[in-house]
Amino acid sequence: MYGEFNQRRNNDLSFGLxxxxxxxxxxxxxxxxxxxxRVKxxxxxxxxxxxxxxxxxxxxxxxxxPAFFLVSWMAKMTWNDYKPILVPIVMICTLAFLINQWLYPYEHTTFLFYLIPDMGVIGPAIPVxxxxxxxxxAIVLRIPLLMGPVxxxxxTTPMKDLASGFTKMKFPPEVTMSISIAMGYLPVLLAQLRSVMESQMARGYTFESGTKNPVKALTQFTPLMVPLVMRSIIRAEFLAAAMVxxxxEYDPQHRTYLKEIKLRRNDKIALILCFSGLGFAIYATIMGWPRWEVFSLPLIKSLFGIA
Known part of the structure; x- marks a missing residue:
């Protein structure tokens, strides 16, 4: 019996966040x-x-x-660190790819194939x-390359450094505290969600993660929401009391810190590299180089002999 519960637990909790x-x-x-x-x-x-x-x-x-993959390697990030946020957007990327293929004007273009071939009853449709x-x-690649650096x-940034950095950048202390609390509470919320799910599964409740009925999918998570909301309210009350x-609330604009953050040698080098990369990107954009009509399209046509 315990083995069956443990198997169901692993199936329901082993993916994603x-x-x-x-x-x-x-x-x-x-x-x-x-x-x-601040540099990051x-x-x-x-x-x-x-x-x-x-x-x-x-x-x-x-x-x-150099701007992302090299930095990710230097930060010792692995695929398991990205999988919970990148795997769920596969459907979004696929949908964005199909929509852009469908809406792109096909007059005066280099035809390759139909996305939906001629099958007698339907097709051909969506020329590629x-x-x-x-x-x-270009549109689909932009999505993971925007989420990866985040x-x-x-x-790579602990919450205390995040709050100190935002404060140094002249963010209002209330905004800084709200951001740091929200990001710091996410692991706690996920841990509580795991705890509630394990408690419900120990009582014999089953979560059907593959259901396609949105009403049923929403209903089956009702036993999770009530305990989570109650725990969140209790934690918010304790947190508010601790802050008071x-x-x-006493003069947050002139608050001092025990450890003041300062830019060091590596930080200045990283800033120089960032400014250099941004300057080159702006210059290249003004010159019109990073456009597929200017670079990729002629390159591919010349490589494959496409007229």
Missing amino acids: LSEDFKIYKNIDSVIHRLDS FFWVLVVGIVMILFKDPIWMFAFSI SLESLLHAS RVFIG CRGF
Whole structure:
């Protein structure tokens, strides 16, 4: 009986954010962990701006090799750290790819094939051209390359450094505290969700994760929501009382800190690299280089001899 319960528990909890292997903050020592939180926040903004400016999938991937993959390797991040946030967006990426293929104008394009071939009853439909393929690839590739740096930032920055960094950047103390509490509470909320799910499964309750009925899917999680809401309210009351006792409301604009954060040598080097990458990206965009019409399309046509 215990073996059957343990098997059901592993099937229901072993994927995504509820996995025991998933940690919001990865408490290890690395070059990226030791960087100032303000530098890492600026790096996330730079990568996001560049991914929005670039329209060419080859340029986007080439820029992401030093700007994201190398940084991820230096931060000692693994696939298991990204899987809970990247796997669920596969459906979003697939839908975005199909919609862009469907809506892209196919006049005066290099036709390749039909996404839905001629099957007698239906088809052919949704023509795929080289131009639409490059256009859709650039849009879809942008999604994980925008989410990945955020995961690195959260996974390498403890909450105390995050709050101190936002305060140094002149964010209001109330906003800084709200952000740090929200991000710090996420692991607690996930742990409580695991606890409630295990308690309900020990009583014989089964969660059908594969159901396609939205009403049934919403109904089966009702036994989880009531305990979670009650626990969250109780925790919020204790947290509010602790903040009042420690004088959070007393002149937060002039609060001092025991440990003041300062930019060190590695932080300045990282900032120079970020500014250099951003400057090059802006210059390349002004020149019109990172567009698939200018770079990828002629390159692929010349490589494969497409007229």
